[in-house]
Amino acid sequence: MxxxxxxxxxxxxxxxxxxxxxxxxxxxxxxxxxxxxxxxxxxxxxxxxxxxxxxxxxxxxxxxxxxxxxxxxxxxxxxxxxxxxxxxxxxxxxxxxxxxxxxxxxxxxxxxxxxxxxxxxxxxxSNQSNVIQIGKLSIYPDRYEATMDGRELAFTRKQFELLYFLATHKGKVLSRDQLLKDVWDYEFAGDTRIVDVHISHLREKIEPDTKNPAYIKTIRGFGYKLEDLTS
Incomplete structure (x- = not known):
């Protein structure tokens, strides 16, 4: 087509x-x-x-x-x-x-x-898998939607793709360079601040306390990890 x-x-x-x-x-x-x-x-x-x-x-x-x-x-x-x-x-x-x-x-x-x-x-x-559940966060890949404790969240497309990638690698530490490559599919030479800004916006939407995040953890000197939380 x-x-x-x-x-x-x-x-x-x-x-x-x-x-x-x-x-x-x-x-x-x-x-x-x-x-x-x-x-x-x-x-x-x-x-x-x-x-x-x-x-x-x-x-x-x-x-x-x-x-x-x-x-x-x-x-x-x-x-x-x-x-x-x-x-x-x-x-x-x-x-x-x-x-x-x-x-x-x-x-x-x-x-x-x-x-x-x-x-x-x-x-x-094309990912028609069931909802991804992490704590109170529910992610619906086929609909580009997510909810937090039943409340619908609003994301840009790229924010959702970043959240989805973190969710499908939950519990794993991901470097900024890896996130740039796998989420943006492009080498932004030294532009890792792009990742930090998007992570900050994700935290504003999913974290109860952005100063003490429970979902997206910063791994100092390396990158980020989405915690594998249980409900």
Whole structure:
């Protein structure tokens, strides 16, 4: 089945480059040239992935991403930007993007990232296993949902993927580098702060006391572990 990608960028040369390479790779494409048009199309149509530029006229990519995630649009998003600082990457990923690619980029790199994001999405969506229960935390992989003591929790897609990965490795100590590789499927050279920020947001949502976490433990100098709690 052909997969459809929405390309959102105000630079026609970038759009044409992406359209050509994606269609050569077997994808169907659609285009939006500003944030409002992107929202209208994402609300109306079901895309398999959205390529979203940060610097857009009117409504920027960060705002678009926040809007879509708040509307529970879970379509994977690959964010494009000319900014490459760690803070910019965190802002993009924290808004709900699944991956982040800086300009200039090679078409091969874009295709590799797209396939990685789609593969992770497919792997998680196809998991029809029963609920994962850890203490009062219930995780439903096939629905991208989780509850804490019966209360529904709200996550970005990437936050949920991180929680799911921790849950499927509960009781095991996971390094920041391993989390970057297995959850983001990309080597952010030295950008382990991205993991710390996402862990902090997860704790705000699942921990009764974020200063004394019961679920996600910090293993000093190494990484994190989701405790294998019993009800």
């Amino acid at each position: 052909t997969q459809t990608v929405l390309i959102v960028d105000d630079e026609e040369s970038i759009v044409k480059l992406l359209e050509f390479n994606l269609e050569q790779a077997g994808f169907t494409t659609d285009v939006a040239y500003d944030g409002l048009q992107a929202i209208e199309k994402a609300d109306r149509y079901d895309y398999d992935l959205i390529i979203l530029d940060v610097m857009l006229p009117g409504m920027d990519g960060i705002e678009v991403c926040h809007y879509l995630r708040n509307k529970q649009v879970l379509t994977p998003i690959l964010m494009l930007t000319a900014k490459d600082s760690v803070t910019d990457k965190i802002d993009g990923l924290d808004s709900g993007a699944d991956d982040y690619l800086t300009k200039p980029f090679s078409p091969k790199e874009v295709l590799a990232r797209i396939r990685a994001v789609l593969r992770r999405s497919s792997d998680l969506s």
